[in-house]
Amino acid sequence: MQTYVFIPARYGSSRLPGKPLKLIAGKPMIQHVYERIAKAEGLAGVYVATDDERIATVVRNFGGQVVMTPVEAASGTDRIAAAAAALNLADDSLIVNVQGDQPLVHHESIEAVIAPFKEPDYDGSFAMSTLSFKIINEAEITSPKDVKLVTDVHGFALYFSRATIPHGRDYWDHDSYKHLGVYAYTKAFVDAYASWPLGRLEDIEKLEQLRVLEQGHKIKVVESRYDSPEVDVPGDLEIMEALLLSGH
Numbered sequence: 001m002q003t004y005v006f007i008p009a010r011y012g013s014s015r016l017p018g019k020p021l022k023l024i025a026g027k028p029m030i031q032h033v034y035e036r037i038a039k040a041e042g043l044a045g046v047y048v049a050t051d052d053e054r055i056a057t058v059v060r061n062f063g064g065q066v067v068m069t070p071v072e073a074a075s076g077t078d079r080i081a082a083a084a085a086a087l088n089l090a091d092d093s094l095i096v097n098v099q100g101d102q103p104l105v106h107h108e109s110i111e112a113v114i115a116p117f118k119e120p121d122y123d124g125s126f127a128m129s130t131l132s133f134k135i136i137n138e139a140e141i142t143s144p145k146d147v148k149l150v151t152d153v154h155g156f157a158l159y160f161s162r163a164t165i166p167h168g169r170d171y172w173d174h175d176s177y178k179h180l181g182v183y184a185y186t187k188a189f190v191d192a193y194a195s196w197p198l199g200r201l202e203d204i205e206k207l208e209q210l211r212v213l214e215q216g217h218k219i220k221v222v223e224s225r226y227d228s229p230e231v232d233v234p235g236d237l238e239i240m241e242a243l244l245l246s247g248h
Helices: 029-037 053-061 076-086 107-118 187-195 200-205 210-214 234-245
Strands: 003-009 045-050 065-068 094-098 128-134 148-151 157-161 177-186 220-223
Touching: 003 029, 003 076, 029 045, 029 053, 029 107, 029 234, 045 053, 045 076, 053 065, 065 076, 076 094, 076 187, 094 107, 094 187, 107 128, 107 177, 107 220, 148 177, 157 210, 177 187, 200 210
Parallel strands: 003 045, 003 094, 045 065, 128 220
Antiparallel strands: 094 177, 128 177, 148 157
């Protein structure tokens, strides 16, 4: 089972057009993401999946690999399905999806999200995993920008939401976890995902992983040691730069 990482990247963004190419500490954001991922162990390849030649040119210029994909991809996973097909990957290949707006993503997080598939007792009962991080900044608990999640006692996702979950009726002295935009799944599962219609909950929350839960499939959740905040609005660029320059 070979492992490939794909970074879906599009130029259009209502709040931050050209987001992947925004400079942070002198480098395009997509370059930070790519170079940090490339440090992970056991990868057969790292690719940026994009429909925009401007992004492709920048990636090629810093030595990265690119797969061009259709403009009409509905989500990052749909874009990756097209990229994996273009590369003719085997059905049992393991694919890692890293959202391209995470310039602080840690290479150990990539290794963590694929770990459940490498366990000796892995029985194929799930075909997708993702990451969580215990919320430290209380403002993230109520921010719709930060996606929260809850799991069952076996570590499988019950739900993802931009709302506060769990929402304590009587008290708030419980831990809350946010979702990090890193997924791992088999190529066969990615193909199945791309064949499913847009989910009702997926459309309401604008969260692609809800399509999986709506179809009745399990998502294994791994708690990450490292946060991986996303760039969403222009002010986030300055925050990321300060964190990068401080050694994050």
